[in-house]
Amino acid sequence: MPQPEHQPQHLDGTLLMRDEPRYEQARLDAVWNARKPDRYPDAILLAGSDDDVVAGVRWARDNGLKVTVRSGGHSFVGNGVRDGGLLIDLSPLRDTRIDPAARRVWVRPAVTGPEIDRLAAAHGLYFPTGHAPTVAIGGFILGGGYGWNSRTFGPACLSIRAIDVVLPSGQLVHADDENHPDLMWAARGCGPGFFGVVTRLELELYPRHRRILRTTQTYPMELHDDVVSFLCDLLPATPAAVEMSVKAGYTPATGQQAVSMTCTAFCTDETGYDLLAPLETAPFRGQAIRASVNTETSMTELYALADALTPKGLRWSLDGIWCDPPARQVLAAAAPLVSAMPQDSSFLFWMLWGHYPERDNACWSVQAPIYLSPNGGWVDPSEDLAHERWVHGSLADIQHLSRGLQFSDNNLADRPDDGLSPANAARLETIRAVYDPDGLMRGYMTPEESTTALARSATRR
Numbered sequence: 246m247p248q249p250e251h252q253p254q255h256l257d258g259t260l261l262m263r264d265e266p267r268y269e270q271a272r273l274d275a276v277w278n279a280r281k282p283d284r285y286p287d288a289i290l291l292a293g294s295d296d297d298v299v300a301g302v303r304w305a306r307d308n309g310l311k312v313t314v315r316s317g318g319h320s321f322v323g324n325g326v327r328d329g330g331l332l333i334d335l336s337p338l339r340d341t342r343i344d345p346a347a348r349r350v351w352v353r354p355a356v357t358g359p360e361i362d363r364l365a366a367a368h369g370l371y372f373p374t375g376h377a378p379t380v381a382i383g384g385f386i387l388g389g390g391y392g393w394n395s396r397t398f399g400p401a402c403l404s405i406r407a408i409d410v411v412l413p414s415g416q417l418v419h420a421d422d423e424n425h426p427d428l429m430w431a432a433r434g435c436g437p438g439f440f441g442v443v444t445r446l447e448l449e450l451y452p453r454h455r456r457i458l459r460t461t462q463t464y465p466m467e468l469h470d471d472v473v474s475f476l477c478d479l480l481p482a483t484p485a486a487v488e489m490s491v492k493a494g495y496t497p498a499t500g501q502q503a504v505s506m507t508c509t510a511f512c513t514d515e516t517g518y519d520l521l522a523p524l525e526t527a528p529f530r531g532q533a534i535r536a537s538v539n540t541e542t543s544m545t546e547l548y549a550l551a552d553a554l555t556p557k558g559l560r561w562s563l564d565g566i567w568c569d570p571p572a573r574q575v576l577a578a579a580a581p582l583v584s585a586m587p588q589d590s591s592f593l594f595w596m597l598w599g600h601y602p603e604r605d606n607a608c609w610s611v612q613a614p615i616y617l618s619p620n621g622g623w624v625d626p627s628e629d630l631a632h633e634r635w636v637h638g639s640l641a642d643i644q645h646l647s648r649g650l651q652f653s654d655n656n657l658a659d660r661p662d663d664g665l666s667p668a669n670a671a672r673l674e675t676i677r678a679v680y681d682p683d684g685l686m687r688g689y690m691t692p693e694e695s696t697t698a699l700a701r702s703a704t705r706r
């Protein structure tokens with residue numbers, strides 16, 4: 246570990262070495278999840294400026310340390326917290342700027358969705374931010390970014406117009422589609438394997454919806470397969486402005502396990518109350534335990550609902566696979582995920598995505614109509630293994646159905662899967678070799694680095 250006399254001088258922020266009192270709190274704070282990784286960086290830099298990031302990268306390079314990054318700390322596996330090296334924590338940087346006429350916003354990576362939404366809403370504009378209000382834009386957007394109304398505007402990464410990046414060389418560069426287009430290409434979807442420190446993002450904004458409507462129908466768990474199949478059948482004819490998902494698990498409102506389908510419609514002047522009408526044609530509609538139909542809502546309410554689904558303070562384990570229809574085949578294979586679901590805050594989540602056109606200027610390249618994601622949420626550390634088995638082991642058992650993963654929910658160390666198409670994964674490594682020939686930036690996490698109970702157990706099933 247480098248000696249204090251060799252530490253960078255004149256920082257705007259703070260560098261915490263491992264033996265300093267505030268180090269451990271900074272390490273814990275770097276991970277939103279209550280299930281903290283058992284990994285220890287040599288040092289944590291709470292960056293106070295772009296210059297700090299440059300100084301940190303150069304210091305790490307000069308001292309033979311690898312570099313990792315934390316923006317909002319929402320990586321479920323604590324991807325930024327690795328053994329050894331320097332963790333550059335960007336959370337102190339929060340400034341934003343908007344140009345409504347140009348429909349652009351400039352944000353630091355640790356800025357959250359509601360902060361961006363407030364800026365945009367003041368000018369009748371919109372950006373597809375993450376569902377939960379605490380999710381920062383940095384890791385969210387690099388990993389694709391499936392936000393509110395993303396079926397209309399695409400995964401958020403496609404709306405990055407430019408980035409400022411500190412390269413492994415220690416140089417701060419501005420990248421857009423003309424300057425460093427290969428960096429831009431990688432930033433649009435390569436997830437937690439990016440080979441630079443993004444310090445600022447320029448994002449495109451869109452005309453804002455006129456109103457948001459929402460229908461939720463809750464049914465007994467026995468109807469799980471019917472509910473999922475029904476929405477899968479509706480999906481091809483459903484306008485992109487309608488976001489459809491299913492949550493199966495314990496439902497506080499009913500005090501029992503239940504399955505809820507929720508559809509959110511982002512209406513313009515031309516589209517309105519009819520968008521959610523097809524939901525009322527469900528053949529099992531009469532068996533609903535609860536329903537709220539076409540209720541007008543707001544982004545504030547939507548963020549609050551998402552927050553309640555995955556509250557802070559629990560131990561969370563997530564994973565997910567993209568799947569192709571037919572739904573019945575996926576459901577048959579996924580049956581153990583339903584029958585073995587832990588009876589706590591854990592739930593099974595289905596997102597009906599459809600398809601969004603891929604672009605040559607983005608490495609984002611893995612999608613399928615259906616996304617299946619077990620969300621394990623619990624309190625007692627002694628239950629880690631059971632939950633991690635339910636989440637990762639169950640998906641490993643149906644790996645043959647996977648068309649790849651979402652980097653947002655990834656746990657590459659406990660269930661390796663494809664986050665990019667083979668061609669884009671190969672191109673990414675070619676670009677990485679140019680920008681980071683010495684491997685300064687820690688890339689994707691490997692199974693050897695996992696500290697989960699699953700990784701420590703004899704088998705990963």
Ligand SMILES: Cc1cc2nc3c(=O)[nH]c(=O)nc-3n(C[C@H](O)[C@H](O)[C@H](O)COP(=O)(O)OP(=O)(O)OC[C@H]3O[C@@H](n4cnc5c(N)ncnc54)[C@H](O)[C@@H]3O)c2cc1C
Pocket residue numbers: 277313314315316317318319320321323324325326335354374375376377380381382383384385386387388389390391392436437438439441442443444555652653654
């Ligand atoms: C409660 C909750 C709700 C969520 N909801 C959604 C959702 O609706 N849609 C969705 O798509 N995802 C969602 N996610 C997943 C989320 O997008 C990812 O966990 C994402 O990584 C979070 O970004 P972050 O900056 O907070 O993560 P961090 O943990 O700070 O970063 C994760 C990794 O991303 C990379 N990274 C982050 N910032 C930078 C940077 N500035 N420069 C270079 N690399 C960087 C690094 O490899 C870093 O280790 C949710 C997560 C949680 C915990």
